Amino acid sequence: MRIVLLGAPGAGKGTQASVIASRNGVAHVASGDLFRKHLGEGTELGKLAKTFMDKGDLVPDDVTVKMVLERIGEPDALGGYVLDGFPRTVAQANALDVALRGANQALDGTPLVEVGTEELVRRLAGRWICRTCQTPYNETTARSKQAGSCDKDGGELYQRDDDKAEVVRSRLETYEKLTAPLVDYYEGQGKLVRVNGQQDVEKVTVDLLEAVSSLVMS
Numbered sequence: 001m002r003i004v005l006l007g008a009p010g011a012g013k014g015t016q017a018s019v020i021a022s023r024n025g026v027a028h029v030a031s032g033d034l035f036r037k038h039l040g041e042g043t044e045l046g047k048l049a050k051t052f053m054d055k056g057d058l059v060p061d062d063v064t065v066k067m068v069l070e071r072i073g074e075p076d077a078l079g080g081y082v083l084d085g086f087p088r089t090v091a092q093a094n095a096l097d098v099a100l101r102g103a104n105q106a107l108d109g110t111p112l113v114e115v116g117t118e119e120l121v122r123r124l125a126g127r128w129i130c131r132t133c134q135t136p137y138n139e140t141t142a143r144s145k146q147a148g149s150c151d152k153d154g155g156e157l158y159q160r161d162d163d164k165a166e167v168v169r170s171r172l173e174t175y176e177k178l179t180a181p182l183v184d185y186y187e188g189q190g191k192l193v194r195v196n197g198q199q200d201v202e203k204v205t206v207d208l209l210e211a212v213s214s215l216v217m218s
Contacts, residue, residue, distance in 0.1 A: 001024055001026055001080040001108050001212070001216045002080055002081060002083075002100070002105065002106070002107050002108050003020065003080075003081070003082045003083065003107070003108055003109060003110070003111065003212055003215070003216075004082075004083045004086075004087065004093075004096075004107055004109075004110040004186070005017045005020070005082055005083065005084050005110070005111055005113070005208075006110055006111065006112040006113070006179075006182060006183065006186070006192075007112060007113035007114070007115065007197060008115060008120055008172060008175045008179075009120065009124060009168075009171045009172065009175060010115065010119075010120040010121075010123040010124040010127075010168075011113040011114075011115045011120065011197045012113060012115070012197055012201065012204065013084050013085065013113060014030060014032075014084055014085075015201065016113065016204060016205060016208050017030065017082045017083075017084035019205050019208075019209075020082050020208060020209065020212055021081070021082040023209060024080065024082075024212070025079070025080075026077070026079055026080035026081050026082060027072075027074075027076045027077040027079075027080070027081040027082070028081070028082050028084060029068065029071050029072060029077060029081045029082065029083050029084065029086070030084040030085055031064060031067070031068060031083075031084070031085035031086040031088075032053075032084075032085050034067050034068070034071060035049040035050070035053060035059065035067075038067075045063060045067070048063065049063065053161075053162050054161040054162055054167075055162075055167070055170070056162050056167040056168070056170035056171035056174060057170075057174060058088055058089065058174060058178060058179075061089060061091050061092050061095070064086060064088070064092060065092055065095045065096070068083070068086045068096075069095075069096075069099055087182065088175075088178065088179045088182070089178050089179065089181075089182070090181050090182060090185050093182055093185055093186070107191060108191075108212075108215045108216045109191045109192070109193060109211075109212070109215025109216070109218075110182075110186040110191050110192050110193070111192075111193045111194075111195055111208055111211045111212060111215070112183060112192055112193065112194050112195065113195050113197035113204065113208070114194055114195065114196060114197050114198075115197040115198055116198065117172060119198060120168075120172060121165070121168055121169065121172070122140065123138065123140075123141070124163050124168040124171070125163065125164070125165040125168050126138045126139035126140050126141075127139075127159065127160075127163045128144075128157040128158065128159050128163075129157065129158060129159075129160060130150035130152065130153065130155040130156070130157055131155050131156045131157070131158050132150070132153055132155035132156075133150060133152055133153050133155060135150055135151075135152055137150075137157060144157060191215065193211040193214070193215060195207045195208050195211055
């Protein structure tokens with residue numbers, strides 16, 4: 001199966017994409033993780049990506065497309081994948097479609113996790129991450145037992161620059177301007193399925209798994 005999971009920053013794509021990939025035995029390919037991996041390794045690509053991410057802007061298409069296409073060509077993704085955070089623009093979607101056609105492949109579908117703007121701001125501005133293991137926490141929905149420390153390894157919790165309130169709204173504005181047109185793009189291909197992302201996490205998971213199953217079998 002080959003799935004693109006759509007949704008605004010803070011919609012819970014990462015959590016849900018991981019579950020969908022695990023349940024279906026395919027790779028979870030998160031563009032944000034790829035960027036941070038390059039940054040952690042000190043590559044020039046990682047440093048370049050960070051300058052855009054910290055401002056809430058999108059990384060240029062050519063950089064992102066090349067990185068993701070290389071990733072889905074790796075052995076663990078040959079049996080399928082869930083793309084999380086890519087494509088983010090219609091240009092990226094076109095590039096992906098062209099690459100897949102060249103490999104005699106195609107996307108099975110694109111579930112969309114829908115969450116209102118004010119809920120997204122609340123979620124993102126309250127998010128903190130463990131500096132050592134990257135476990136996420138939230139001030140309102142998933143607090144750590146001890147303020148400032150990770151429950152798993154005691155690591156320091158920090159807030160990413162792109163999760164700070166002033167940057168959050170910029171990220172959402174950027175999403176609406178550049179990413180929202182993907183909804184029309186994939187809806188026009190008959191591949192879009194909408195899922196209510198403001199339900200309990202478990203219910204969102206159930207609805208997404210049902211949506212993915214219907215897309216793959218259609």
